[in-house]
Amino acid sequence: MFTIDQIEEAHGKVQSGADFPAYIRELAQLGVKRYETFVSDGHTDYYGPHDEKSDTHASHTPLEVAHTADVAGFNEALKVHQQGGTSYPEFLADCAKHGVEKWEVKVDEGTCTYYDKTGRVVLEESIPPAE
Template sequence: MFTLEQIKEAHSKVQSGADFPNYIQDLIILGVKGYDTFVNNGNVEYYGVNNYTVSAEERYPEIEVAALPNKERFIEFLVMHQSGQTDYLTFCNHAAQCGIAKWRVDIIEMTCTYYDKSGNEILIEKIPD
């Protein structure tokens, strides 16, 4: 099974959203099946086979997530991030401003789904190979 240290090593190679596809490939090699990222504090829960989980504790001070989602603006911020124009913390702040409370990466389905505070799906995107 994978460890938090192995995940941190893979994540250390990520400089911007443009590096995300390579990060996913590294996680596949480790046996990660998916993970949930909580925007309000940066906590990430990774999961694998047989209900195996590893949690990375919060990474940054609490961010207030907007009560109502703004999908259109979020997509603009997402495109900026994926093209390498913003760093991770900036993206998290942008996501919070747009009402994104969490995102779930499903490595089996190769999707990333963004949710609001009520657990509603706001956007589902395919992860590039």
């Protein structure tokens, strides 16, 4: 079973959204099957192959997530982040501003799905393979 220390070590290598595919590959090697990250406080719940769960503590001062998702605004913020234009804390702030409450990554499926406060899908995307 993976540990939060192992996950934090892998996450420490991520400088921008451009590093995300390599991070996902490393999580898969650790045995993480899926995880959910919550924008409001930055905590993440990680799940193993038998739904065993490990979670992190809040990573920042609470953010107020907008009640209504701005899909176009979020898509633009995500594009900038994936190209390395924003840091992780800046991306979290953009998510909150544009009404994204959390995202779920299914490591084996290679998908990342963003949700609003009502649980509706804001965006689902495929994670490109790491180079």
